[in-house]
Amino acid sequence: MTNHAVRPGPRAAIGEPPARRLLLVHAHPDDESISTGATMAHYAAAGAHVTLVTCTLGEEGEIHVPALAGLAAAEADQLGGYRVAELAAACAALGVTDHRFLGGAGRYRDSGMLGLPTNDHPRAFWRADLDTAAGQLVEIMREVRPQVLITYDPNGFYGHPDHIQAHRVAMRAAELAAAEGIGPDKIYWTALPKSVLAAGLEAFGTSSDNPFAGVERAEDLPFGSPESEIAARIDATDSGAAKEAAMRAHATQIPANSWLHSIARNFGAESLGVEFYTLAAGGKGPGTGRYGWEDDLFAGLTTPLSPTATGPTATDDVPGSAGGAAGSGAAPTGDSASAGAGVR
Numbered sequence: 001m002t003n004h005a006v007r008p009g010p011r012a013a014i015g016e017p018p019a020r021r022l023l024l025v026h027a028h029p030d031d032e033s034i035s036t037g038a039t040m041a042h043y044a045a046a047g048a049h050v051t052l053v054t055c056t057l058g059e060e061g062e063i064h065v066p067a068l069a070g071l072a073a074a075e076a077d078q079l080g081g082y083r084v085a086e087l088a089a090a091c092a093a094l095g096v097t098d099h100r101f102l103g104g105a106g107r108y109r110d111s112g113m114l115g116l117p118t119n120d121h122p123r124a125f126w127r128a129d130l131d132t133a134a135g136q137l138v139e140i141m142r143e144v145r146p147q148v149l150i151t152y153d154p155n156g157f158y159g160h161p162d163h164i165q166a167h168r169v170a171m172r173a174a175e176l177a178a179a180e181g182i183g184p185d186k187i188y189w190t191a192l193p194k195s196v197l198a199a200g201l202e203a204f205g206t207s208s209d210n211p212f213a214g215v216e217r218a219e220d221l222p223f224g225s226p227e228s229e230i231a232a233r234i235d236a237t238d239s240g241a242a243k244e245a246a247m248r249a250h251a252t253q254i255p256a257n258s259w260l261h262s263i264a265r266n267f268g269a270e271s272l273g274v275e276f277y278t279l280a281a282g283g284k285g286p287g288t289g290r291y292g293w294e295d296d297l298f299a300g301l302t303t304p305l306s307p308t309a310t311g312p313t314a315t316d317d318v319p320g321s322a323g324g325a326a327g328s329g330a331a332p333t334g335d336s337a338s339a340g341a342g343v344r
């Protein structure tokens with residue numbers, strides 16, 4: 001259903017590649033959907049070329065489908081292959097047709113959580129030679145020529161070794177590509193404002209599926225950024241349903257009773273559709289609100305960009321559309337336009 005291995009290049013509908021090209025580098029299948037799924041679906045639907053690079057097959061993941069428990073790394077060790085199919089289904093739900101595995105499927109193995117013996121597997125991504133892995137990503141950059149790159153912050157958002165390594169590889173690749181004159185114009189890192197986390201804590205409260213049970217204050221969570229450090233708030237509420245469908249495609253990893261799904265059940269799928277980023281490189285474009293947040297990852301780029309009209313390659317296979325519900329309710333969009341200067 002998706003072209004995994006061989007692609008002729010950026011999607012060329014009538015000769016011309018889409019003007020807006022977005023590259024995402026993620027560690028495992030499911031990360032793309034959970035942290036950036038709405039952004040991916042939003043830009044794909046608007047005719048941008050969205051390229052997803054996944055660095056491992058996620059072989060070490062927990063399995064939440066009892067009938068598939070035998071696929072586990074310690075059993076048949078078939079989870080990675082199974083997750084290739086889950087990822088393909090997720091990409092279809094997101095309307096993303098350009099997906100690759102870094103170095104080809106199976107080149108790098110899920111390293112497992114930090115400190116486990118799986119970190120030392122010969123193919124563990126954590127042990128990957130940085131320049132080799134970055135070189136594989138540069139090859140993709142030469143072909144796709146993305147203006148915007150999305151990956152994680154130096155802590156991999158939450159500290160998983162493969163996420164940290166994905167950050168390192170993506171940043172090194174951007175550096176190498178820049179030396180060739182083809183580096184991305186902007187680099188974003190996934191982020192969550194502390195205020196959104198605080199609102200989530202409050203919203204879930206004492207419910208049984210509160211993912212933060214026992215946590216009283218957003219400040220106590222190991223992730224989350226001050227509002228002033230956020231550069232972009234992407235309102236992709238129109239793609240919240242696509243994100244929810246993509247997460248459902250990762251059934252071995254995200255059980256049906258997961259709090260990720262209960263967000264959609266309790267607050268509407270569109271509430272999944274607001275995603276945040278910090279800007280790691282490139283100039284911040286014009287923004288709005290108290291913190292001057294950009295509402296478009298391509299904001300301020302001087303590269304000629306296409307109109308955002310739904311072009312001939314716009315997806316029509318994104319299941320459902322949440323419609324234009326206003327905002328997530330969780331994100332503070334201040335209305336006094338103060339300078340967002342210096343936000344990185």
Ligand SMILES: [Zn+2]
Pocket residue numbers: 027028031160163
């Ligand atoms: Zn992951």
